[in-house]
Amino acid sequence: MSTQVEAMAGPVLQVQGLQVAYAGNRALDLAALKVGRGEVVGVVGANGAGKSTLVNALAGWSRGDPRVSGEVTLDGTRIDSWVPHERIRAGLALVPEGRLVFGRMSVEENLSTAFVPPAGPGRRVYSREEIYDLFPRLKERCQHLGSQLSGGERQMLGIGRALMMGPQLLLLDEPSIGLAPMLVAQVLGTMRTLAGQGLSILLVEQNVRAAIEVVDRLVLLERGRVVLEGPAAQMGNDPRIAQAYLGAHA
Amino acid sequence: MNLTQQIINGLVLGHAYALVAIGWTLLLGVARLVNFGHGQMYMVGAFVTWWAVAQAGVSYVLAVPIAMGVGAVFGLVMQRVMLKATFEKNLVSIMIMTLGFGYVMHGAAALVFGSTGQILETSLSLHEVNMGDLWFTGQDAAIVIAAIALFVALKWVLDGTRIGRLVRMVAEDPKLAQLAGVNVRRVYYGVFAFEGATVAFAAGMVAPRTPILTSMGFEEVIMTFVVVVFGGIGSVKGSYFAGVALGLFTALFGALVSPAYTTAAAFLVLIALLVLRPGGLTSGAAGAH
Numbered sequence: 001m002s003t004q005v006e007a008m009a010g011p012v013l014q015v016q017g018l019q020v021a022y023a024g025n026r027a028l029d030l031a032a033l034k035v036g037r038g039e040v041v042g043v044v045g046a047n048g049a050g051k052s053t054l055v056n057a058l059a060g061w062s063r064g065d066p067r068v069s070g071e072v073t074l075d076g077t078r079i080d081s082w083v084p085h086e087r088i089r090a091g092l093a094l095v096p097e098g099r100l101v102f103g104r105m106s107v108e109e110n111l112s113t114a115f116v117p118p119a120g121p122g123r124r125v126y127s128r129e130e131i132y133d134l135f136p137r138l139k140e141r142c143q144h145l146g147s148q149l150s151g152g153e154r155q156m157l158g159i160g161r162a163l164m165m166g167p168q169l170l171l172l173d174e175p176s177i178g179l180a181p182m183l184v185a186q187v188l189g190t191m192r193t194l195a196g197q198g199l200s201i202l203l204v205e206q207n208v209r210a211a212i213e214v215v216d217r218l219v220l221l222e223r224g225r226v227v228l229e230g231p232a233a234q235m236g237n238d239p240r241i242a243q244a245y246l247g248a249h250a
Numbered sequence: 251m252n253l254t255q256q257i258i259n260g261l262v263l264g265h266a267y268a269l270v271a272i273g274w275t276l277l278l279g280v281a282r283l284v285n286f287g288h289g290q291m292y293m294v295g296a297f298v299t300w301w302a303v304a305q306a307g308v309s310y311v312l313a314v315p316i317a318m319g320v321g322a323v324f325g326l327v328m329q330r331v332m333l334k335a336t337f338e339k340n341l342v343s344i345m346i347m348t349l350g351f352g353y354v355m356h357g358a359a360a361l362v363f364g365s366t367g368q369i370l371e372t373s374l375s376l377h378e379v380n381m382g383d384l385w386f387t388g389q390d391a392a393i394v395i396a397a398i399a400l401f402v403a404l405k406w407v408l409d410g411t412r413i414g415r416l417v418r419m420v421a422e423d424p425k426l427a428q429l430a431g432v433n434v435r436r437v438y439y440g441v442f443a444f445e446g447a448t449v450a451f452a453a454g455m456v457a458p459r460t461p462i463l464t465s466m467g468f469e470e471v472i473m474t475f476v477v478v479v480f481g482g483i484g485s486v487k488g489s490y491f492a493g494v495a496l497g498l499f500t501a502l503f504g505a506l507v508s509p510a511y512t513t514a515a516a517f518l519v520l521i522a523l524l525v526l527r528p529g530g531l532t533s534g535a536a537g538a539h
Contacts (some may be wrong), residue, residue, distance in 0.1 A: 063425055084428040094429050102422050104539070105415075114416055114432040165431055 010076055011036050012122070012169050012200040013058070013092075018070035020050070020057045020224075027053045027066070028224040035169060037122060040191055040201045042215035042232065044208045044241075050224040051204040052097055055171040058202070059094040060084045075122070075168055089115055091123050093167035097174045097204075100158035103147030107138055110146055110157050117166035124198060125166035134190060135160060152183040159190070169200045176207045188214045212236050252383050256505045257498065262390040264497020265397035266459070268490050269452040270470055271477040272400055273445030279484025279539070280421040280441045281336060283344055287328065287352035288449060288474055289467030294355055295321050295450030296457035297363045297464065300370040310372045314454035318447040324355075325446025329439055336438055352467060359464040367461040375458040389458050396455050400448065401490045408486065408539065417441070418539070421484065472513075476520055482529050485539055 013035040020028040028050040035041050043051050056062045058072055061084040072080040079087050088094070101110050111128045119125045132139035135156040141149065149157060155175050162170055172191075176184040184207060191201055191214050205211035212218065218235040220228035228240060235241050270292060277283050285291075295317045302313035328351055329336065335343040377388035408414040419427040420437045427434055477496055481488030496516060503512050 059429070061425070061428060085431050085433050088429060088431040096426070096429060099423060099426060102419055102426065104422050105418065109415060112412075112415065114419070114427075114430050117431075161430060 012039075012075055013202070014071075014073040015058070016071040016073075018054070018057060018072065019068070020053050021067045022064060026224060028057065030054065030070070030224075030226060033219070033226070035200050035202055037200055038195055038198050039217065040195045040203060040215045042211040042218045043202065043204045043221060044206070044211060044218060045221035047206070048223075049221040051206075051221055052173050053224070054221070055094060055173050055202060055204055056096070058171060059092060060087055061094060061096075063098075085114075088165060089117070091117075091166060091168035092171065093162035093165050093169070094171040095155075095158040095162050095173060095175065097177060101146035101149065101154050101161075103145060105146055106143055107146065107149070107157060108142045111138070111160055111164060113161075113164050115165075117164070119166055122168050122198065123166040126160075126163040128164065131160035131163060134163075134193070151178045152180070152187065155179065155183075155187055159187070163194070163199075167199065169202065170194070172201065172203045174204055174206060176205060176210055184210050185213075208241065255384055256501050258384060258386055258390075260498035260501030261494065262386065262393055262497070263501055264494035265394045266452070266456045266493075267473055267477050267496050268493025269393065269397040269400065269455060270449060271474040271481075271489050271493055272397075272404060272452070272486075273448035274474050274478050275481070275484065275486055275489040276404070276417075276441055277445045278478055279486075280417055281438050282339060282341075283336060284341065284348065284475075285328070285445065286345060286349040286471055287355060288348075288445070289469070289471030290352040290355035290359075291321060291324055291446060291449045291467075292453045292457075292470045293462070293464060293467045294324065294359055295453030296370060296462045296466075297359055297368075298450065299454040299457065300368050300462060301363065303370065303372070304368070310374075310454075314451060317450040317454050321446035321448075321450025321453075322443040323446070325442035325444070326439055328446075329442035333435070333438070337435075352471075356464060356467065363464055365464055367463045369461055370458045372458050389455070393455050393459075396451075397490075397493075400451075401486060405486050476516065480520055480523065487539075 011034040015030060015033040018028060018030040019026065043054060045051050053066070057066070057068045060068070060082060070080065071078065074087070074090055074092050077090070079090060079092070082090070111131055117123070117125045137153060138156055138160060141153060146154070146157065159172070159175070175187050179187065188210055191203060195201055203211060203215060212232050212235070215232045218230065218232050219226055220241060228235065228238060274285060274288055277285060298317040298320045299313045302308040302316050303310055308316065328348065332344055332347050335347065372389060374388035374392050379386050379388065379391070408417060416427070416432050417437055419430060419432055420434055424434050473496070477489055477493045480496065481490070481492035499516060499519070500512050503515050507515070
């Protein structure tokens, strides 16, 4: 019991010396990163800064063929040698960018799990009904195929499927990409609701203005390295963030 | 010539084609893999069944499951060896490796079983049904029933069960399936074991129709390939209808025109179809369905 309490007290995710290279080119060189329980951390940066590379490497997953090294600890357990589905089952869910739903399966079929997720301290397993409550739009379209959904609906479906696996930590890769501003606010707003229910979230976003509204802490990546890190409120005032991404002219 | 008799022959032959092809349908639909050792796996399945019945004195009903077990093990071993190439979708390597496995199986079977032809007799193949001028054996009826049952069962498992859903996830997007928590490697193993077991089952059912030789397999692999492509790659329903259509075509063309040119004619039809409907009979999205 005491070890469980200790584990509960520590951060849900701890990363040390994470390096990723594609065909010899270093895409990420991260000295350290932590995500606390119930914390929403935003990772921002320009195209090619290594944001997607980071969340994919945490899940041990990629559509490419990267070389990854470094320590990844989830809830006190080293997971960096695990294959993707083992990490997923341990409670680290990734909603990738791009192809994120099964196009030939209905919404309802997409919202079913490949395994029985263990509910436990820090792991809330959402039911399909709870997902429909969270995203009523999905309920309306439950018999549609994944390929028939709009970009926003796909995002909701991808997030919904991840939540049904009872994640401790949700990794989201550019959920706002290609969405109308109203939907961006809705999808990102949901993140606050989820964090309120105890979920930890690492959110990769290019839309800094939207991200800053929902995250607790912001990490700025440039060329694969962390160049700035701090509470969202302060970061919004940092001239580097303001200049680079909010379009302000200093 | 008795047309009804030819249609019966065609239906039996067609269900035999479909039965032999069912494992490859799933293999191609799910793993996007080919197995040019398929015909030799059929040969091994036939010989294991024959050996169990004629040499070990096991009943036919038990001999077929034994052959299926051996087939599943062959499938698993092949997949183990080719796992890396499978994940990399390295089709050229896989083609050559499976072709190689076929030759190894051929050689090994010749060593073990000798090169003389054998007859696999079952109580069903000796049981003849005569209706007027029409004639078929109990084995023929069993082939048709078994093929229909297996295709219906596969379709049901794919569409209606949890395992089927996992298989369809891997078929559509193996990378995304990993993120849904699917053990993709295990699904690949399962599909190969299924292929090995079902082709051995098909051999146990179909081989009693003809003498068996360790040199056979080429005809089976070619016909399987035709059925699978003709049916629309990965389509379970399509493979069934393609198998039956090919059987009917072969029987009728053989009776009405000439048996010598049946295969050539079948390929002409296939080429024409591929030009007109590149997706096969049930054109649409590829993948297990």
